[in-house]
Amino acid sequence: MRRLNKPTTCSSGVVHETAFHLGQIFKTSSEAKDYIKMHSIRTTRNIYFAKNDKKRIREKCRGVVPEMIGGPWTKSRIKCKDKTVSSQKLTCPWVVLIFRSDEESDWMVKTLVHEHRCVQSRFIKACTSKFLATTILQQVEGNPTIPVKALRVELQKIYEVGMSIMKVFRAKQLAQKHVYGDYEKQYSLLRDYVLELQQCNPGTTVKIDVYSKPNADLETRMFKRIYVCLVTLKLGFKAGLRDFLGFDGAFMKGPYPGQVLTVVGLDSNNGIYPLAYAIVESENKSSWSWFLECLGEDLELSTNSNFTFIYDRQKFNLLMILVHDICVGRPKKKRKRAQTEEPNNEGKSLTRKFLTVTCSKCKNKGHNSRSCKGQGGQNEVRNVVAGGRKLSKAKKQGDGKKEKPKMKEKTKLKDKSKMKEKV
Numbered sequence: 001m002r003r004l005n006k007p008t009t010c011s012s013g014v015v016h017e018t019a020f021h022l023g024q025i026f027k028t029s030s031e032a033k034d035y036i037k038m039h040s041i042r043t044t045r046n047i048y049f050a051k052n053d054k055k056r057i058r059e060k061c062r063g064v065v066p067e068m069i070g071g072p073w074t075k076s077r078i079k080c081k082d083k084t085v086s087s088q089k090l091t092c093p094w095v096v097l098i099f100r101s102d103e104e105s106d107w108m109v110k111t112l113v114h115e116h117r118c119v120q121s122r123f124i125k126a127c128t129s130k131f132l133a134t135t136i137l138q139q140v141e142g143n144p145t146i147p148v149k150a151l152r153v154e155l156q157k158i159y160e161v162g163m164s165i166m167k168v169f170r171a172k173q174l175a176q177k178h179v180y181g182d183y184e185k186q187y188s189l190l191r192d193y194v195l196e197l198q199q200c201n202p203g204t205t206v207k208i209d210v211y212s213k214p215n216a217d218l219e220t221r222m223f224k225r226i227y228v229c230l231v232t233l234k235l236g237f238k239a240g241l242r243d244f245l246g247f248d249g250a251f252m253k254g255p256y257p258g259q260v261l262t263v264v265g266l267d268s269n270n271g272i273y274p275l276a277y278a279i280v281e282s283e284n285k286s287s288w289s290w291f292l293e294c295l296g297e298d299l300e301l302s303t304n305s306n307f308t309f310i311y312d313r314q315k316f317n318l319l320m321i322l323v324h325d326i327c328v329g330r331p332k333k334k335r336k337r338a339q340t341e342e343p344n345n346e347g348k349s350l351t352r353k354f355l356t357v358t359c360s361k362c363k364n365k366g367h368n369s370r371s372c373k374g375q376g377g378q379n380e381v382r383n384v385v386a387g388g389r390k391l392s393k394a395k396k397q398g399d400g401k402k403e404k405p406k407m408k409e410k411t412k413l414k415d416k417s418k419m420k421e422k423v
Helices: 029-042 075-079 129-135 137-142 148-159 165-180 183-188 190-200 231-240 285-299 407-422
Strands: 047-052 056-061 064-069 086-091 095-099 107-113 205-211 222-229 244-252 258-266 272-280 308-310 382-386 389-393
Touching: 029 047, 029 056, 029 107, 129 137, 129 148, 129 165, 137 165, 148 165, 183 190, 190 205, 190 222, 205 285, 222 231, 222 285, 231 272, 231 285, 258 285, 272 285
Parallel strands: 244 308
Antiparallel strands: 047 056, 056 095, 064 086, 095 107, 205 222, 222 272, 244 258, 258 272, 382 389
């Protein structure tokens, strides 16, 4: 069979090797199609599949070869009103036919016209985002944060074809998905991950919260939150770590954004001790309260726990208030003792409930010396109001003397008598 894979030299002296030759064999049809697309990008020509079935693959060039009839263009002919020039569009003669006799045999090039007469194009349909993703796969794996503009400049230098910034962006996304996996598929395998985690670490606490939907017949639910606390970290914290807990949150980047809430402690060497984490929809009061509720159940925390908390001014309750039966409001003055409770007589001073106080001055009961109004014994002085004047009456036996009026009253009477004499 005649082979047409001999290299050719163009007018500029560049050696070009032929991409196809008669008798060329391909294992599968997909291999042949990929080879044709690569040839289309390297030659910067648009090639389409004229026939594509189980036994035949025929490709043709879509380029056009314009041939002028009537001589070259001149200024006088352009200004002429009469249309003396006619143009005819001729298609490119390039064609390749790949054929196989039966389903078990290989694909082989049967017909070939390897000469392109059309003009090269800068916009090639075969240069898709999937094709570019295979090219930049190693670069994205080595440097995941490489800018899209840098990838675009490098790809344009390699293939010398035009490509939009969005096409390169989609190519980078496909490459990242191939390197790191599909995010959507990873979320669908979340329950399998939880079962495997609890099987390898018995005692690990994992809680998943989902969005409730009215239709309960659905097999899946929309993911909302997840809380994970490994059993080894939990037991290590309870064993002898310090009563210190630090809370913080971080953003998640990707097609499904969210936030990661973490809690850490301090070990005996003042080192950070990771304790638990949660993936939530956002950092708000509801998500923080749910995270702290799960953490409190694992560590057996309460409002009376002697812990120090460090957090970044988030509006949430550190620990839930315990339920009690005491009514809210003003407390009672005296507490009622139980029947089996012993009286509090351990101190030096006794209560005044069942005792009577005796005054040390007047020896009377019911008051003390501080509130006593007498002079001791039975000589208690009392003020008696009689006749509009205050008089002091002694309680001594046989003492019936009256007190003399005050000097101010005498002066008032003398002043009145003088006034009468003057009148």
